[in-house]
Amino acid sequence: MVYTYIDYNLITRDMKLSLQRTADQAQVARETAYYKENIGKVTSIDAFMDDYQLYSYAMKAHGLEDMTYAKAFMRKVLESDLSDDTSYANKLTDDRYRNFAMAFSFSQGTAVVQSSAQEEDVIGLYKQTMADQEAAVGTDTAYFNAAMDKITTVDQLWQNDKLKNYVLTAYGFDPKYMSYEHFKGIVTSDVNDSSSYVNTQAASYKQGLQARIDSIVSTASAEDLANSASSARKQIAQYQSAINNAPDYTTLAAAFNFQTDGTLSAGDLPMTNDQKSTTSTSYIFAQPRTSSSAALSTKSYYESAMANVTSISGIKSNSTLFSYIVTAYGLPSGTLTTTFENIVTSDLSDPNSYANTQGGQYSAVYKKIAADFNFQADGTLVSGKAAQTTTQMASTSAGWMALYNDKQDAADETLISSFQTLMQTVTDVDSFLADTKITSLVLKAFGLENEGDTARKLKKVLTSDLSDPKSYANSLKDSRYTDLVKAFNFNADGSLGTPTLAQSESEILLTAKSYVVAKSQFGTADDKTKATEESKYYSSTMEKVESLDDFLSNKRLVDFVLVANGLDPDKVEPGYLRKMFESDLDDPKNFVNTEPDTRYRELVASFNFNTEGQIVKPEEGIQTRRGLLETQDLYYNQTLEEQEGEDNAGVRLALYFRRMAGGIGNAYDILADSALLQVIQTAFSIPEEMSSADVDVQYAYINRVLDTQDLQDPAKLEKLLVRFASLYDIDNNSDVSPAEIIMSGSGGTGISADTLLSLTQLRTGGA
Structure with missing residues (x-):
């Protein structure tokens, strides 16, 4: 009887069933159950190696049973950084x-x-948020210009929050602190009437503050009043500052045309075009950022207003015009109006003039400004001459359009650079929240800068477990906070944690390495280079995958994973793969566990998706789900091979070769493994004496009788192992019974008597 072939064929015709029978053996089941129950509790290499039952199970599974004693050696293996070649x-x-x-x-x-x-x-979100804020200025202004004409009463204006907030922001008032009565009193006032609400309120406010100053002066001692550090002097200074900086409601009042009862006269609009233009320009300059549409609006205002300027005072007294000019010529933000006056009243034909002698690094700019304005030495204009000609104005406006956002862009880059540097120093959630530069960028990125959140609240948010529906961040019912949590990796105690990724770091590394091996195994150096570049794309892109849908929609990623797991992308339907991922790995009857090809199970286990396709944080432990399944499957294979080898070493060799064939890239891989070499020597009748020959000679000989790439073809591999099994029995003097061989075949995997006879003749040299 050809024992090797028959036994091998009986085992491999349903390999999954054969392995399940091995797994069901009482001792194997006990050892596996212990491993699965306890490996997740291990948190250190010492704990792993000290538990002999765990350690020996893993060592046997990976074919390292004979090295179980070498703990010092294996410790160095486990401590290795596999990302470092x-x-x-x-x-x-x-x-x-x-x-x-x-x-x-x-x-x-x-x-x-x-x-x-x-x-x-986070940086991308910050940039997008800033861009959105800039775009919103233009959108808000367009709405203001269109909607304001439809307002007929103060009450309508007050009830339209969008319009009301726009107007108040334009004139420097916080909508949160403005009452309806106060607002109505202001916008229905006649600024030219000293007894109107807006004027009496302002006077009353200042008189009240002055009365407090007078009271302090009358009660304080001369010594206190003389001492700048005394409480009396400090209070007086505070009240005086309040008087000097008292809110000017007259500009807001002057912006509207309402009557004292809050209505409009027949034919009147709440704002004229000029009033709307002034308001929208003020709103634009009140924003922390200037958008392109706002820049164009400001340009239009500048060019219109400059037509009415008759002296230098017309620019000095108009902060919008002055700011426009400072920006257009790239002057420092602290430039004084007197400096500007000195420049534009200079005579460029006089080498000793201010513009020709001052400015330092801005000397060329000073001369350019002087040339672009037409003021005389006394700050006036020659009769009939404009402050700027069309050409001069175009020069100024070109500078404005080129430079209006340079400072804010530079500020953004500085903030982003600081963020990137400072993030490297963060050690826990407290050090994160303690740095205002970090929190400034982060809160703006997530639209939380105006929420007034305390550090205590943000800490509770950042340390929330999003997988718990009752966690603090989830309880807020605000996606901005849950998105904030996802952007960082703080543990519940505030310490740093590991990122929750679609694949853990170790799995990304393993998948990337497996892909490079698969692509370069039989390829050229160029193939390996391309594979390495593709693995970089995979590693960086996988960090950004947020769901199963996200992953499956990227064919480049999917194909990469399939190749890395030894599967042909052209033969795997997307829907079939989705069914695999939506299966429950813990249910032995589920789809992925009933698939005969166990590579799918390991592929799914290498990801952190739940059955709904969401990413979940993997359980703490030293093995990923894939690592655990792989170790378990390897243990079953090793046990099956050992047990079969006790009765027939040929069966063990064939099973081992079948399992390892996928990793054979060339003849050197065979020569490096005595078990693999024995199978090839037997299958191709290579004399044992050949083992004494030079390695390169052996390499060349194997390549003459075998194309190692054929080992990746299941049909060709099976044919080789049938040949080996038959010749192994002949070599070991087993009786040949062709009838039993034929009876043992299944689905074409058997070998005919004629074929066996031919093999026997090849071995014995018969014709």
Whole structure:
């Protein structure tokens, strides 16, 4: 009887069933149950190695049983940084050690406040938020100009929050602190009437403050009044400052045409075009950022207003015009109006004039400004001459359009640079919240800068567990806060945690390495280079995947994962793969667990998606789900091979070769493994004496009889192993019974008597 072939065929015709029978054996089941129950409790290499039952199970699974004693050696393997090609495990020629280290994550999870993808997302969100704010200025202004003409009473204006807030912001008032009565009193006042509400209120306010000053003066001692550090002097200074900076409601009152009862006269609008233009310009300049539409609006205002300027005082007294000019010529923001006056009243033909002798690094700018304005030495204009000609005005406006947002862009870049630098110093949530530069950018990015949140509240948000529907961040029912939590990796105690990714760091690394191996195994150096570049794309992009849909919609990522797991992308339907991911890995009857090809199960297990396609934080432990399944499956295979080998070493060799064939890239891989070499020597009748030949000679010989790339073809691999099994029995003097061989075949995997006879003749040299 050809024992090897029959036994091998009986096992592999349904490999999944054969492995399940092995798993169901009482001792194997006990050992596996212990491993699954306890491996998740291990948090250190010492704890792992001290538990002999766990450690020996893993070592046997990875084919390292004979090295179980070498704990010092294996510790160095487990401590290796697999992302570093020069690390200990990566430098070992035997891939079993690297694969063993890869199955565990002692050094793969990095606790960081943010991953590079998270940091990139926050910075991108900040930039987008700033861009949205700029765009909103134009949108709000367009609404203001269109909607204001439809207002007929003060009450209508007050009830339209969007319009009301626009107007109040334009004139420097906080809508939160403005009452209806006060607002109505102001906008229905006649600024030219000293007894109107707006004028009497202002006078009353200042008189009240002055009365308090007078009271302090009358009661304080001469010594207190003379001492600048005394409380009396400080109070007087505060009240005097309040008087000097008292809100000027007259500009707001002058912006409207309401009658004292809050209505409009027949044919009147609440605002003339000039009033609307002044208001919208003031609103634009009240914003922290200037948009392109706002810049154009300001340009229009400047060019219109400059036509009415008759002396330098017309610019000095108009902050909008002056700011426009300062920006247009790139002058420092602190430039004084007197400096501007000195420049534009200079005679450029006089080498000793102010514009020709002053300015330092801005000397060329001073001369350019002097040339672009037509004021005389006394600040007036020659009769009939404009402050700027059309050409001069165009020059100024060109400067404005080129430079209006340079300062805010520079400020953004400075803030972003500071954020990136300071984030590297964050050690916990408290140090994060303590830095105002960090929180300034973050709160603006998520639209939370005006919420007035305390550090205590933000800490509770950032340390929330989003998987808990009752967590603090979830209880706020505001997506801005949950998005904020997702952008950082703080643990519940405020310490730094690891990012919650679609794939853990160790899995991304393993998938990337497997892809490079698969693509370069039989390829050229150029293929390997391309594969390495593709793996970089995969590693960086996977950090940004937020759901199963997100992953499956990116065919480049999906194909990468399939290739890395030894699957042909052209033969895998997207819907089929989705069914795999939506299966419950813990249910043995679920779709992914009933699929004969176990590669799908390991592929799904390498991701952190739940059955709904959402990313969930993996359970703490030293093994990912894939690592645990891989170790378990390897243990079953090793046990099956050992048990079969007790009765027939040929069966063990065939099963081992079948399992390892996918990793054979060339003849050197075969020569490096005595078990693989024995199968090839037997299958191709290579004399044992050949083992004494030079390695390169053996390499060349194997390549003559075998194309190692054929081992990736299941049909060709099976044909080779049938050949090996039959010749192994002949070599070991087993009786040949063609009838039993034929009876043992299944679905075309058997071998005919004629074929066996041919093999026997090849072995014996018969014709």
